[in-house]
Each structure stands twice: as C-alpha cells, then as structure tokens.
Amino acid sequence: xxxxxxxxxxxxxxxxxxxxxxxxxxxxxxxxxxxxxxxxxxxxxxxxxxxxxxxxxxxxxxxxxxxxxxxxxxxxxxxxxxxxxxxxxxxxxxxxxxxxxxxxxxxxxxxxxxxxxxxxxxxxxxxxxxxxxxxxxxxxxxxxxxxxxxxxxxxxxxxxxxxxxxxxxxxxxxxxxxxxxxxxxxxxxxxxxx
Numbered sequence: 093x094x095x096x097x098x099x100x101x102x103x104x105x106x107x108x109x110x111x112x113x114x115x116x117x118x119x120x121x122x123x124x125x126x127x128x129x130x131x132x133x134x135x136x137x138x139x140x141x142x143x144x145x146x147x148x149x150x151x152x153x154x155x156x157x158x159x160x161x162x163x164x165x166x167x168x169x170x171x172x173x174x175x176x177x178x179x180x181x182x183x184x185x186x187x188x189x190x191x192x193x194x195x196x197x198x199x200x201x202x203x204x205x206x207x208x209x210x211x212x213x214x215x216x217x218x219x220x221x222x223x224x225x226x227x228x229x230x231x232x233x234x235x236x237x238x239x240x241x242x243x244x245x246x247x248x249x250x251x252x253x254x255x256x257x258x259x260x261x262x263x264x265x266x267x268x269x270x271x272x273x274x275x276x277x278x279x280x281x282x283x284x285x286x
Contacts, residue, residue, distance in 0.1 A: 106144035
C-alpha cells in the first residue's frame with residue numbers, strides 16, 4: 093500500500109490507520125485482533141487512535157457481511173479481484189456507514205474518496221465513490237443492505253450449485269439423452285455379479 097505524500101489529522105488519520113490495519117491483517121492472513129495483539133503492525137503516523145482501532149476491529153469482525161454488500165453493489169467486480177486498498181477501504185467505509193451513527197454518511201463517503209486518492213490507483217476514488225453512493229441510496233430508501241446482500245449471495249450460490257449439477261461430468265463430451273445414453277451404458281463393461 094503506497095502512500096502519496098499527504099498528511100492526515102484527526103478522524104481522517106484514524107481512518108487512515110484503520111485502513112492500514114485492515115490491509116496488514118489481510119496481507120498476513122490474520123485478523124485485525126491478531127495484528128494488534130502481536131504488536132507488530134506499522135502505521136504511517138502514530139500512536140494508534142482509539143477511533144481508528146474501533147473502525148478496524150469492527151470492519152474486520154463484519155468482513156463477511158461487508159464483502160457480501162460489496163459484491164452485491166459492485167458491478168462486474170468480485171471482491172477477490174478488487175485491488176486490496178479498494179477492498180479494505182470499502183469494508184472500512186461500509187462499517188462506518190452501517191455502525192457509526194455519530195458520523196454522517198456523506199462525511200464517510202467524502203473521507204473514503206480522499207483516502208482512495210491517497211492510497212489507491214487512479215480509478216480508485218471514482219470506484220469507491222460509486223459503490224458507496226449506491227449503498228447510501230439504498231440506506232436512504234430504508235433497505236437493509238446486509239439482509240439484501242445475504243439473500244443475493246444465497247441465490248448466487250444456489251444458481252452455481254444448479255449449474256454444476258447441469259454440467260456433464262466430462263466437459264469435452266456432450267450429454268447423451270434417451271436411447272443414446274442407454275446404448276452408452278450398455279456398452280460399458282459391467283462388474284460380474286457374484
């Protein structure tokens with residue numbers, strides 16, 4: 093995660109620290125709790141702000157649900173294929189939007205876009221803004237985005253399971269139907285009966 097030369101302060105610094113913790117936890121295949129307990133984390137500026145720690149722990153604890161919301165909201169991008177900075181920034185922002193009532197959603201989005209500009213690629217700020225904007229609209233309309241995302245994930249899993257059942261065992265062979273299948277079955281050597 094490369095940082096462009098920008099200085100952050102206050103809650104922006106706390107969000108920056110939370111993003112760094114999420115990034116480090118994912119990069120080392122650990123939870124944020126494990127990273128913090130080990131004490132071997134690195135921050136661009138410290139010490140760790142309590143608000144930043146709360147955001148990082150909360151987003152990490154809700155990772156599964158947050159990833160489902162990201163997947164349901166981002167067009168043509170699976171969560172695993174997103175750049176790590178974008179993915180973790182979206183997790184952080186969604187956690188704040190859903191769980192931190194004291195911060196206005198518009199403030200969270202603005203702060204996230206600024207962090208995307210500082211840490212992400214040239215396209216990150218637009219991507220993050222678009223995903224968070226769609227979630228904000230759903231929240232304003234009273235949608236339970238987590239329940240909606242879980243339902244969509246369940247439907248996708250069912251469709252994938254159905255597709256696997258419908259696929260022939262050998263991808264190079266066309267499935268046989270009716271008499272052709274019976275002839276193929278008859279032609280296969282049979283185990284002798286005892």
